[in-house]
Amino acid sequence: MTFCLNRRRACVAALIAWLCAVTAGSVRVTAQDVGTEAQRNAGKALYLTNCSQCHGDKGDGQGYATVHLLPQPRNFTTGKFKVRTTPNGALPIHQDIVNVIRRGMPYTSMPAWPTLSDQQVSDLAYYITTFSADFSSKESVPKPVDLPSAPSMTTATVEMGKKLYVDNGCVKCHGTLGRADGPSSPTLTDELNRPIRPADLSQPWTFRGGPTREDIFRTMSTGFNGTPMPSFADALTPEQRWAITDFIVSLSGTDGPAYTNLVIAKYSPDAIDLAQGTKMFAAAPVARFPIIGQITEPVREFHPPVTNVLVQAIYDSDNMALLVRWHDRTAEKTGKNGPALVVPPEEEEQEGGAPAGAGGATAGGSPSNPFGDAEVTPGAAAPQNPFAEAEPTPAAAASEFSDAVAVQIPSQALTSARKPYFIFGDSQNSVDLWFFDLARTDPLQFLGKGSADRVLRVGRIVA
Amino acid sequence: MKILVVLPVVAVLALLRFRRAGLLTWALAWWVGIYILLRFGFIAPIPSSVIAIYMGIVSLAILAYVSSSQQRREDISRPLVRFMTEKRFTALLVATAVAIPALAAANVYVQMSAPIQPPLFSRTIHPASPTEITAFDKKIDLDKGEDPFWPLEKSNPEEFRKHVENGRQVYYRNCVFCHGDNLAGTGMFIHGLDPIPTNLPETIPLLRDTFLFWRISKGGPGLPEEGGPWDTAMPAWEKFLKEDEIWDVILFLYDHSGTRPRAREEVATK
Numbered sequence A: 001m002t003f004c005l006n007r008r009r010a011c012v013a014a015l016i017a018w019l020c021a022v023t024a025g026s027v028r029v030t031a032q033d034v035g036t037e038a039q040r041n042a043g044k045a046l047y048l049t050n051c052s053q054c055h056g057d058k059g060d061g062q063g064y065a066t067v068h069l070l071p072q073p074r075n076f077t078t079g080k081f082k083v084r085t086t087p088n089g090a091l092p093i094h095q096d097i098v099n100v101i102r103r104g105m106p107y108t109s110m111p112a113w114p115t116l117s118d119q120q121v122s123d124l125a126y127y128i129t130t131f132s133a134d135f136s137s138k139e140s141v142p143k144p145v146d147l148p149s150a151p152s153m154t155t156a157t158v159e160m161g162k163k164l165y166v167d168n169g170c171v172k173c174h175g176t177l178g179r180a181d182g183p184s185s186p187t188l189t190d191e192l193n194r195p196i197r198p199a200d201l202s203q204p205w206t207f208r209g210g211p212t213r214e215d216i217f218r219t220m221s222t223g224f225n226g227t228p229m230p231s232f233a234d235a236l237t238p239e240q241r242w243a244i245t246d247f248i249v250s251l252s253g254t255d256g257p258a259y260t261n262l263v264i265a266k267y268s269p270d271a272i273d274l275a276q277g278t279k280m281f282a283a284a285p286v287a288r289f290p291i292i293g294q295i296t297e298p299v300r301e302f303h304p305p306v307t308n309v310l311v312q313a314i315y316d317s318d319n320m321a322l323l324v325r326w327h328d329r330t331a332e333k334t335g336k337n338g339p340a341l342v343v344p345p346e347e348e349e350q351e352g353g354a355p356a357g358a359g360g361a362t363a364g365g366s367p368s369n370p371f372g373d374a375e376v377t378p379g380a381a382a383p384q385n386p387f388a389e390a391e392p393t394p395a396a397a398a399s400e401f402s403d404a405v406a407v408q409i410p411s412q413a414l415t416s417a418r419k420p421y422f423i424f425g426d427s428q429n430s431v432d433l434w435f436f437d438l439a440r441t442d443p444l445q446f447l448g449k450g451s452a453d454r455v456l457r458v459g460r461i462v463a
Numbered sequence B: 001m002k003i004l005v006v007l008p009v010v011a012v013l014a015l016l017r018f019r020r021a022g023l024l025t026w027a028l029a030w031w032v033g034i035y036i037l038l039r040f041g042f043i044a045p046i047p048s049s050v051i052a053i054y055m056g057i058v059s060l061a062i063l064a065y066v067s068s069s070q071q072r073r074e075d076i077s078r079p080l081v082r083f084m085t086e087k088r089f090t091a092l093l094v095a096t097a098v099a100i101p102a103l104a105a106a107n108v109y110v111q112m113s114a115p116i117q118p119p120l121f122s123r124t125i126h127p128a129s130p131t132e133i134t135a136f137d138k139k140i141d142l143d144k145g146e147d148p149f150w151p152l153e154k155s156n157p158e159e160f161r162k163h164v165e166n167g168r169q170v171y172y173r174n175c176v177f178c179h180g181d182n183l184a185g186t187g188m189f190i191h192g193l194d195p196i197p198t199n200l201p202e203t204i205p206l207l208r209d210t211f212l213f214w215r216i217s218k219g220g221p222g223l224p225e226e227g228g229p230w231d232t233a234m235p236a237w238e239k240f241l242k243e244d245e246i247w248d249v250i251l252f253l254y255d256h257s258g259t260r261p262r263a264r265e266e267v268a269t270k
Helices: A002-030 A037-050 A064-068 A094-103 A118-131 A155-167 A170-174 A213-222 A238-252 A274-281 A355-360 B003-018 B023-040 B048-066 B070-085 B087-112 B157-174 B200-206 B209-218 B243-257
Strands: A287-290 A308-315 A320-326 A379-381 A389-391 A404-410 A431-437 A444-448 B132-135 B138-141
Touching: A037 A118, A064 B157, A094 A118, A155 A170, A155 A238, A213 A238, A274 A308, A274 A320, A320 A404, B003 B023, B023 B048, B023 B070, B048 B070, B070 B087, B132 B209, B138 B209, B157 B243, B200 B243, B209 B243
Parallel strands: none
Antiparallel strands: A287 A308, A308 A320, A320 A379, A389 A404, A404 A431, A431 A444, B132 B138
16 A cells, blocks of 8 residues: 555655756747857856957947947847847847857958857857847747758849849838948938948848858848848748849849959050049959048048959059049038148047937038949049049048048159058158049149148149 | 988989990980970979079080080981971971961960059068067057066966956957957958058968067058058957057967067176
């Protein structure tokens, strides 16, 4: 009897244990993978060394560097992540966070972290889940969306994608040619009401989620949480999403930007005639120059709307002409730009400065300005050294500056390796500065002898 | 010496000796063998101009050897004469006569159609610093000076951490855009920079902290000519930062990368 009772107790105990195991098992299957206490603690130490300067000690995206960054660092407390494999609005899975840390986000301040070990990246990803309570709630269990493998790309899929691209409203923000210049694009804001730019589909190397077909397909299937980019997983079939992907790829290819520092001028047997416009440059090779914000002299510019300019050059027996094109989503043609302008000293940095202050001084003007493409009328001048360096224009308070391009060329042919200093020349080595301002109809020419006093010495003005 | 190159060369020469190869083959084998040894046989590569000089000497030596006696002159010229006179070699002779100018022409063509390159300027990355600079309205001795906050590390560790933390803030508000999150010169703007920014953890242990102060406060424009001041985008930070902020950021750079400045070279006097 005793034995039997014991056996029954043992059975009940076993049943309870089995039930517990089943419950625990089901919890393990459905709950978010947030790692162990030890993993999160290891992640915390790494976070405080490597991440908190931008994402903040509390994970709220308010770190030391935040004032100068656009896009701003992710605020982990919102639980909203852009690059994921999970449906729109859902939390990312562990591997999604790991992937972003590993790959970084191109053309933002989030770098890739190749130096961290797999274990370290995993620990960091676990620690990041502690900032938002959503990760420990049972309701928000993420389930990755179905990402079928890629069918082959054909002209038919590109054509189909082009039609779908228009029909589904992609064109409203991303523009007809994918250049992020759609009519809605100037009005876009993120979840925190900050202005946000649509992706420039003609420059896939800048895509935050990556440039491959799979990356584009995933972004279209999941959307970017916290931004106006929606998910099309419900609205479109996978075939349709692949078709749009193929259209996007067709806009620019999957090659990189092929940046160079060399413009090769093409000889033109006919005399250069600017009235013909860009037609004369058709045969000239195109050089893509990378440009960055001017962060060397006051006022510094930390988030230029343009990352590169395309330069072509032709010459005849007497003249040389340059065609400079850039793709500026905030074309500004109303300001009074000019390198002769006295640049005010940089204002004292406000502690935790308002985002408006940080976002105001774009080279192209304020984000509310109409977007558009810019193209500078080719200018001609005396024959010169063909090794020109295009300079990003200095920035100042938004309304005072229009878009402009300055081309700096040594005033005298180089006799040694010594070049003029690359911003406005220097006192011993002057530069000829060709200056084209979209707010003016006439190009200007200056003699640059340095920027130490922040006033350019105007040589002569060519009307 | 690379043993995998040396052994086959020696083996081929030995084989030719064993087979009693003709003098012409023997001379050519020596010439080619020595060229292969010079070009590929050494672990540290020899400059091509030096190889050209050596091969000139080798050619003279071989010529002297093959012409040193009547017997050898005949040995070397017999196969050549046969090649040029016998009927069965006519086709080969014509092919050779065409191939020599064609190869020369092809060589010229390849050299002329090389892609255009921008003019090169080789810069000195760490030019010698001046012994003294003037910054923040005073003279700063780069030889004898040091970061004024180092002593706090021992005397007041709490205050020292404050300086490091302030340096961290300065870095991530000013330097991170080019030098990057992990100080390795991989910031968000480097796609537009040539030369790329310095990899700090690799560089600063080789330098004195005062050298860093000079480079940070005077920036690219303050470089001597051999450093190529016109080529760098490093701002002169004395325009933006206070003196203490520069010393703080130097503390942070060493602290974050777990390195120390190069020790000052003490010159024994007496």
